[in-house]
Amino acid sequence: MVGVLSAHASVVSRVESQKPLVVILMGPPGAGKGTHAGPLSVHLGIPHISTGDLFREHFRQQTLLGKQAKEYIDRGNLVPDELVLNMLFDRVSQEDCKAGYILDGFPRTLLQARSLDERLIGKVQLVVLNLNLPDERIVERITGRIACKDCGRPYHKTFDPPKVAAICDVCGGLLFQRADDTVAVVRQRLEVYRSQTAPLIDHYAQQHVLKEIDSQNEKGVVLRECLEALPSLPATQDIR
Numbered sequence: 001m002v003g004v005l006s007a008h009a010s011v012v013s014r015v016e017s018q019k020p021l022v023v024i025l026m027g028p029p030g031a032g033k034g035t036h037a038g039p040l041s042v043h044l045g046i047p048h049i050s051t052g053d054l055f056r057e058h059f060r061q062q063t064l065l066g067k068q069a070k071e072y073i074d075r076g077n078l079v080p081d082e083l084v085l086n087m088l089f090d091r092v093s094q095e096d097c098k099a100g101y102i103l104d105g106f107p108r109t110l111l112q113a114r115s116l117d118e119r120l121i122g123k124v125q126l127v128v129l130n131l132n133l134p135d136e137r138i139v140e141r142i143t144g145r146i147a148c149k150d151c152g153r154p155y156h157k158t159f160d161p162p163k164v165a166a167i168c169d170v171c172g173g174l175l176f177q178r179a180d181d182t183v184a185v186v187r188q189r190l191e192v193y194r195s196q197t198a199p200l201i202d203h204y205a206q207q208h209v210l211k212e213i214d215s216q217n218e219k220g221v222v223l224r225e226c227l228e229a230l231p232s233l234p235a236t237q238d239i240r
């Protein structure tokens with residue numbers, strides 16, 4: 001009898017692990033979502049879908065959705081849910097998302113999370129990684145960001161400065177700062193982020209899919225913590 005039960009349990013567990021893995025990367029702007037999404041995608045073998053990239057693709061193709069979204073972003077506001085949902089659901093229905101995908105920058109609101117739930121619940125294994133970083137560290141990181149106008153090489157005024165001020169080490173191009181990387185704009189983005197996502201964090205905590213990650217640590221440490229929080233790692237797959 002015990003044997004039958006445990007055999008059944010292991011079948012259930014295997015079926016569970018064959019469901020597509022959907023990883024949601026959460027955390028304030030500047031907490032490292034962009035940094036870790038790429039390596040996570042490589043380790044897990046599933047695509048990284050950033051709403052920022054989706055927007056840029058729509059801008060590039062000058063779709064109606066793209067033009068509408070750009071107006072909101074240019075004013076420093078969030079893009080309305082319906083616009084984001086249309087772009088996202090179109091993307092994740094594509095073939096390369098069958099085994100799962102990593103979402104970065106979505107959902108941002110409780111309403112978006114509920115729309116995503118309707119589509120995903122019971123069909124996927126969902127894990128939400130919440131990257132935590134204190135506001136002061138975020139302001140420091142973002143307001144120090146500069147990049148080369150010609151080759152795009154990123155720098156940081158304090159943590160990764162060029163050899164000659166305002167000049168690219170690689171190509172000699174001029175370095176510039178994004179217009180929205182100022183203290184005032186960053187603080188406003190953080191305020192919007194905190195007020196909109198606090199209910200979202202509760203929402204996922206109640207579903208028991210939320211994993212807290214300390215993003216103050218060194219890059220490799222944070223990545224390992226993220227991987228260890230996910231169900232498909234060989235290290236955790238043997239645990240029954």
Ligand SMILES: [Zn+2]
Pocket residue numbers: 148149150151152153168169170171172173
């Ligand atoms: Zn350059």
